[in-house]
Amino acid sequence: MIRTEELLLNVGPQHPSTHGVFRIIVKLDGEVITDATPVMGYLHRGTEKLAENLNYTQIIPYTDRMDYVSAMTNNYVLVHAVEKLMDIEVPERAEFLRLIVMELQRVASHLVWWGTYLLDIGAMSPFLYAFRDREIIVDLFNELCGARLTYNYMRVGGVKWDAPSGWIDKVRDFIPHMRKRLDEYDRLVSGNEIFLARIKGVGQYDQETAINYGLSGANLRSTGVDWDLRRAEPYSLYPRFEFDVPLGSKGDCYDRYVIRIQEIKESLRILEQAVAQFPSSGETMGKVPRVIRPPEGEIYARIESPRGEIGCYIISKGKAEPYRLKFRRPSFVNLQILPKLLIGETMTNLITILGGVDIVVGEVDC
Amino acid sequence: MSEDKNQREEKDHKQEQEQGHKLEQKSEPSSTPHEPSHEPLQQEAISSSTQDVHSQAISQEEKVETAALHETANLEQKQTPPKPPANATDTEAAKDKSKNDTKATPTPTGSAKERPAKPPRAAKSAEAVPEEPSPLQPLLDQLLEGIKREVAESAVQSAGINQKNGHLITLVVACEHWLRLAEWLKHDPAWQCNYLRNLSGVDQESYLEVVYHLIGLSTRREVAIHVRADCDSPSIPSVTSLWEAANWNEREVYDLFGIHFSDHPNLTRIMMPDQWVGHPLRKDYEPLDSEV
Structure with a gap:
């Protein structure tokens, strides 16, 4: 009988389809994976240690650099935690601005995922389309806070900058534009036979496994668990808006793909309502003491980032710096299931499955 | 005259910068004016x-x-x-x-x-606490009773409700009873805490602790659990067998805090290089180059 020799293959850390500096060592028998060991830490910057010597406002830029594809939601989870700890009320206009940028960010983040995922699988042009549309959002953010990737936009008690005149109108114009584009992409990609053959039934797991692995975001909802923190544990102004939580049933890469596309549509729905209800005037900063010094205590705040549940656990000892700050990063937790999914799969499916999990390595390593 | 002033200002500015860089201040007597x-x-x-x-x-x-x-x-x-x-x-x-x-x-x-957000136990709260009791107080009593009956009399060292955190029930659990209690929490029909949402290590200087945030996705009941370990040879039973989500999280806590999780399937460093010495998130950790 012919037996192929076992091959040890190093994927990454520098490989475009690992979405950053993520490395995985796979054992191959022919083309079939028999063992997979992820290796992390290439982007570990010690954010949590650094935060212990910084005051809360100084930590905000560090959160930008965790999940750099979705900096706005990272900003929010930190300021939200501190506000809860200090009982700070945020003015309505500021909260609206936050919600609008978070939903825009969700659209932008899913677009990046969509483009790069298809690139992984072998389609070049969707990547260009996705980045073309994302550019509009990035420009909007640029106009709002002067940065394209690391925004440092939110503050404890509000936001740093008010929307410039005409900005809300631009957001309003963006919504129908994006809807039209999404339909186009749906026709272009979602029904493509080759694409469907690549992702249907790949990387499948059931509900119980997903919960046991602590998955969140589209990874959890693809198995049919109705768990979106915007709905399950409402924060910000989400209770005011109507939107659906798209769910899957099979828990494969295809379901995750469909959910993310649907989520873009739902985000646009939220944006539409938010822009319509946007208060025409008002403060953008609440009453916040000059030195932010939360009382002694601890808090675990969590929100729904594009990748799942991002949490911020703060222990305060009444100082201007946190005693301990821990981020629950969805990419890190979601990635744990990868070795389990890979065993018995082929090398090509490694890329499909890894892409389907949707990780940002800045967040895996923190 | 104005030049002098300028110079002085410059000097001050320098000192400020130095302070900002957190240089060793002991050998820096000039910093006293600040x-x-x-x-x-x-x-x-x-x-x-x-x-x-x-x-x-x-x-x-x-x-x-x-x-x-x-x-x-x-x-x-x-x-x-x-x-x-x-x-x-x-x-x-x-x-x-x-x-x-x-x-x-x-x-x-x-x-x-x-933890000040933690009001004293049920019996106490009737006495002299000005805060009104949390709506979750009956649930906490029920939980404590259940633990006493099913797990062990002395499993919970202290209990409270973190009102700021959406009335989050917070328990401090004795290390030796933790695994048994975790199993009970996961399987008890009233709680069914099947989702480990967060796991973090904390260095409280006099002791180390691990904080688990658990929730039952169907029961929507949530609980935070602190398990303490001493600084010299910290060891806590691993809960990876119950929640797979704990696997990498425990490795991270081991890596950054040096807490040993007994019966963990693969307790190795995950963030720092394998040959790294020390555990960076400990409060007494001394970096190799203090200026970095």
């Missing part, structure tokens, strides 16, 4: 915090707690010397603190110990 501006603030903060502790000590007379506090106060004294001074004001603070420690050994100075 101290007065910092000192009053610091002292104020310290005195107010000690007052807090006093009032807490009066309001909370739980035997177990105070006994533990004495222990930690002692431990803290032992621990203070090796702590590296981060900057001048900090060393001041440390000195002041150690003074306070020696003065008031019988009173628990371990501010590190208390």
